[in-house]
Amino acid sequence: MANFKGHALPGSFFLLFGLWWSVKYPLTYLSRTVKKNGQRKKCYQCPDVIEGAVKASFALIGMLAEQFVPDGPHLHLFSGSDHKWEKLMNWQHTTMYLFYGLSGVVDILTFIRGVKVPLGLDRLMLSVAVFVEGFLFYYHVHGRPELDKHIHSLLLIAVFAGAFSILMEVFQRDNLVLELFRASLTILQGSWFWQIGFVLFPPWGGPAWDETDESNIMFITMCFFWHYAVAVLIIAVNYTLAYCCIQRCKSRNNGEIQLGLGVRNQKCDKSSCAALLNGSDEE
Amino acid sequence: MANFKGHALPGSFFLLFGLWWSVKYPLTYLSRTVKKNGQRKKCYQCPDVIEGAVKASFALIGMLAEQFVPDGPHLHLFSGSDHKWEKLMNWQHTTMYLFYGLSGVVDILTFIRGVKVPLGLDRLMLSVAVFVEGFLFYYHVHGRPELDKHIHSLLLIAVFAGAFSILMEVFQRDNLVLELFRASLTILQGSWFWQIGFVLFPPWGGPAWDETDESNIMFITMCFFWHYAVAVLIIAVNYTLAYCCIQRCKSRNNGEIQLGLGVRNQKCDKSSCAALLNGSDEE
């Protein structure tokens, strides 16, 4: 959907996931020593399955929206009468959502008990989904005005950086630094989709941006990195909130102090060594 | 051979290998704990040698086909009389097959007993073969119509992604996630060769595609990723079949349950640590 809503929808999906990850991963990391008993694992797999289901649902919503908006293709791909393709833009967007849907399904399968999906496959599939989005956008903007091209090419920085970062997670699972980096790039992608919507399709009317003005392009470049600075700040705030929350939780229970060190020593056992070798974590 | 058969032949080779790998690697991975005795290794090297031999044979068939089709160069490279090169297209395809042949030979040598090829060399040589294919295609499509260029440049995504993925396997041998990724990209490459054949050289005649139409290019881009989605589904189905097959096999023998965990713990011994250091696995 080449309109404001068509950018606000995926933007909101990415923002929600980025914000969720920016809370989830610090909590998981900081709480590792607090609950060391066996129940932890069961309790922690539940959100992962739900996360996969939400991802798959978002993808389904996106696909349906792209297909069944009033000016959508309604699942028609080729019009036999005029011998031409129908609404290829919407079909390309549907394809992007499709791969996020596949990634959601792999997430669910990975964390459901009884199914033996090799660990790391969920990250690979997510990385592939992001790469597919990147390649489709790369070929997508051919022949558009300069500002339109530029604003999408900036998006590609966030997309490909995210795709490579997730690919690293296949081999370095449970690395908090990579997980926070992924969260920050996802927030950036989400907020940038909204920005694209505001620039190319101003929702409250108003004069459109001059798409050939060089200074607009210079501003947009800079604006992209301001979005990232804000994303970094959001991550920092959420990390701090998670830290305070865990600290309060600890002081109620037994008052352990060496939280950080504990996590690190805990990691140096055999199973985490195996995790490195297999590109997977203990289960 | 710039015709339908010249694309169907390599396409079939890649499809066969991709499908074989999508069965072989899940079976190897899932059956590791089942047969833990010494015979495993001997028994498992046999298919590797045969695989290498089949690869080398396919490469030889490809080379002979490119040289001795009626309009082929018949091993003549330079025509002295008109001072020009003979059928360079066919020679370039021959070169591509040549490197897959070398890779097949290295495979055979790696798994034959008594020969001491450093482990990892088989993956490096396969990666080099895929890179050579990629570079030759990259320079190959110079000066062709837009659609022809584009459809081959999409192939390059599969080729270079595959080449990098195989290069990773030099250092992370026996990583199932990488092996499945390789299988999926090989299936993609195979099916895309068939697609190229159908688009550029429609086998049952019919009207040719308009090679300058922008919407054809947009459709082809999307179609490429649909092929990949299908490849991912095939991998998923074959993995499930392998899982069921191994489960039935296990329930007949002694009914071990902790299959997945067993594999992971087994990996954390000294020799697999050495494997990481050497970029090679235990033999």
Added chain:
Amino acid sequence: MANFKGHALPGSFFLLFGLWWSVKYPLTYLSRTVKKNGQRKKCYQCPDVIEGAVKASFALIGMLAEQFVPDGPHLHLFSGSDHKWEKLMNWQHTTMYLFYGLSGVVDILTFIRGVKVPLGLDRLMLSVAVFVEGFLFYYHVHGRPELDKHIHSLLLIAVFAGAFSILMEVFQRDNLVLELFRASLTILQGSWFWQIGFVLFPPWGGPAWDETDESNIMFITMCFFWHYAVAVLIIAVNYTLAYCCIQRCKSRNNGEIQLGLGVRNQKCDKSSCAALLNGSDEE
């Protein structure tokens, strides 16, 4: 500030940091076995905090200079009266400094006691700052004369090589080879900023360089690598000085000889193994 001072200021910042790192890291590496008692850690965190504070201050100075020079934007971004952006060049430079400032703040937080920042985040943030600088420069030079473009594109080699090298440090912390590489690239970047200033804005007047002359471009390319050769020499000299200083210090104390080996063995304990797994070091 598109003038000599606007290049000399960041150039000096980079030179200072490059030279400081070329002294700090050899000293840290070579002195590890000398002081093995517990005080080392406390004593060594102090310079890291100061380094972060200096980095943040430099960034603040840079931002203020770009904003409040006589022809600067004085924090005005958009002029409502003529409907155009104000001094976007200065705003872009401000953005570059901003990310170095964020990196400085993360450095301070990482090394202050009581705050639990996951190790590796300081390197990731520094890498992001260098990448942002690189991307902004990449889009920055659009439409300038040939020599101007070329001299900035050479800078990009140093910038992106540095960014990737620092990204490696997220996973390979305390690797002296990477740290020296970073120091050499930072010195190169600093001296190249000065060179750009001298070429594009000759400070003592004199005839300007012919910006379209091909031979000027060839000379500048070569000159860039001469700068790097000098940077390598500076690193070598500082490493030698650090070595002599540590040797003298040791001969006064107790005369240990196996310095180098000691460092290596010390590294092979559990906590540094955990460091590799977590992409972080013992704290």
Added chain:
Amino acid sequence: MANFKGHALPGSFFLLFGLWWSVKYPLTYLSRTVKKNGQRKKCYQCPDVIEGAVKASFALIGMLAEQFVPDGPHLHLFSGSDHKWEKLMNWQHTTMYLFYGLSGVVDILTFIRGVKVPLGLDRLMLSVAVFVEGFLFYYHVHGRPELDKHIHSLLLIAVFAGAFSILMEVFQRDNLVLELFRASLTILQGSWFWQIGFVLFPPWGGPAWDETDESNIMFITMCFFWHYAVAVLIIAVNYTLAYCCIQRCKSRNNGEIQLGLGVRNQKCDKSSCAALLNGSDEE
């Protein structure tokens, strides 16, 4: 020197080093278990120092040749009278040799006793030298005829692949697969320099190649990969010779059989673990 000799000289240097490495590394790898006593290390460092010295000498010879050939710059860089640069081509080649010279000096320092150079620095410096060669060539061929550009851009594949491969060795020292890959790419580079000389400056006169003919470009692309196939064959032959030589040596001494396994187990001790962590090997 834009003539046949100017390409034959570096070509010979690269060929000599490639061939030497293709013999040295298999011998080192295969003989590790044979001589396990302490003398090995001393005895093996000697060739490394000599190798560094030969590299530095070759670089010096190359620099002197570029400067003092009859039509060389004779160390004059700028002609004050006509206000222009002198013989920049020769100066650029001198710069390339300079970095190989620096790499040779670092090699010597690394393996001389008593000097504490962090291991891995020799590989980093060699990698930098190859990168510098690559970047200089990249900017070098601007504005030349099509065939000239293309034949040099093929060289860049060998150069950058080699540079990345050597960079990997900083972190994976003593990995035979990487070492053989480096040897093969060095042989390729050497033989390709000779090929460039023959194509662009036919030594025995004869008709020059048509530099705009598309089919010449297609042939040269393919020819490049034939060179690589030959390089791979040379590596295979030298590996086999080294294997036979070591086998004969072993059968004279005591007839150990588990050569390969022995090497692998030997690697899994603490010092090689430290080597991985430090990107360096035991000394």
